[in-house]
Amino acid sequence: MHRYLIVLMLLLIAGPAQGLPSCPEVFSLAYDECEGSYQYDNGDRYHGEWKKGKKHGFGTYVWTNGHRYKGQWTAGKKSGTGQYTWSNGDKYVGEFHEGDYHGEGTLTYISGKTVTGEWRKGIPWNATSYSTSGKAAYAYTDGNALCLTQ
Known part of the structure; x- marks a missing residue:
């Protein structure tokens, strides 16, 4: 999992591998390739x-509002790998599909809490939530949360 996130971050920092020509100055459907x-x-x-x-x-x-997405797009929607950052500093890094968090990813709150694992349509599906101390706090199985701390 950690190797996957390191590779993802390197791809995000590097940006696109190919150099496409510049788009025309006036936006239109001519914005193609x-x-x-x-x-x-x-x-x-x-x-x-x-x-x-x-x-x-x-x-x-x-x-x-200050939110930002940097990553891959398909037909106008967030799709592939990317990073979504909220204006308050919370951040999701991972896979997207049809605009949703979908696949492997990690949501990191500005407080230091994290949710990492598999996401489906924006919901932690098979994932674990960790407290700021690094202890597992919740386990998500098929989208259902189970509290691990009492």
């Missing part, structure tokens, strides 16, 4: 790879 930036009407920003006018490949999306 290119790299570029776009600021949405609500102030959200995306910089990264595009395909057929959608976020696709590696990119970073920053919401106006």
Whole structure:
């Protein structure tokens, strides 16, 4: 598990392996097989790879509330490996599918508490929650939490 997270972090730091051409200056469906930036009407920003006018490949999306996602996209949705960071510093690093935490990953709260293991559609599925001291606090089996401390 630790080797997997180290490899994931290296991929996130490295960014995309290929150099795509720059996207046209004016956003359109012409944003195809290119790299570029776009600021949405609500102030959200995306910089990264595009395909057929959608976020696709590696990119970073920053919401106006300070949340940030850096990682892989498929057809406009978070999909593959990535890191989602909330404005308060909480962070999820792992796999995504169709925009949800889905697969192996770790959610780390700013307090130091963590939830690590398998996620399904944003829910810890077969995972363990650890306290700030590193003791296992909850075990999740098929999405159901069992308290391990009394």
